[in-house]
Amino acid sequence: MSAEPDGTDAPRALLALYDEALPAVYGYFVRRCGDRGTAEDLTSETFLAAMDAARKPSPPELSVPWLIGVARHKLADHYRRRHDRFSVPVADVPEATETADTWDAQLDRIVAESVLARLPEHHRTVLALRYMDDRSVPECAELIGRTVHATEALLVRARRAFRSNYPEPERRKP
Numbered sequence: 001m002s003a004e005p006d007g008t009d010a011p012r013a014l015l016a017l018y019d020e021a022l023p024a025v026y027g028y029f030v031r032r033c034g035d036r037g038t039a040e041d042l043t044s045e046t047f048l049a050a051m052d053a054a055r056k057p058s059p060p061e062l063s064v065p066w067l068i069g070v071a072r073h074k075l076a077d078h079y080r081r082r083h084d085r086f087s088v089p090v091a092d093v094p095e096a097t098e099t100a101d102t103w104d105a106q107l108d109r110i111v112a113e114s115v116l117a118r119l120p121e122h123h124r125t126v127l128a129l130r131y132m133d134d135r136s137v138p139e140c141a142e143l144i145g146r147t148v149h150a151t152e153a154l155l156v157r158a159r160r161a162f163r164s165n166y167p168e169p170e171r172r173k174p
Contacts, residue, residue: 010054021064046071064143065125115165123158
């Protein structure tokens with residue numbers, strides 16, 4: 001569902017969208033932070049920001065994908081302002097063990113996030129819902145307000161755009 005706000009009805013439209021959007025927004029945070037309290041706080045911040053945007057003279061088109069975009073920004077802000085992200089003392093760092101090296105996986109994740117950030121919003125949204133949130137294609141279609149067929153086509157285009165922007169792996173010499 002998406003609401004077409006005219007400026008005065010945008011706050012009402014957001015309230016009408018709230019029941020549909022709440023599980024998607026809250027689920028987005030729970031899957032990414034793993035802490036229900038933080039997920040609840042970020043969900044509240046997201047809807048407060050959405051209400052502020054809805055009260056502006058030219059409000060955005062209110063929809064679940066737009067709210068997920070706001071949620072993405074709130075999550076990034078949360079991680080930026082965390083005080084503990086660099087507070088682990090060097091003396092407490094555990095010794096390296098002979099386990100699998102995760103460095104390549106971490107680099108792949110960083111590159112993938114960078115590529116995803118450069119894609120158009122509709123591509124980012126459908127890829128995040130499908131592969132990060134592990135939603136089915138029909139669920140994605142419902143959340144973004146498209147038919148299943150149109151969502152499948154959008155996923156094909158989004159994957160193609162992602163692949164074309166993803167750098168070729170370096171060939172290692174034996």
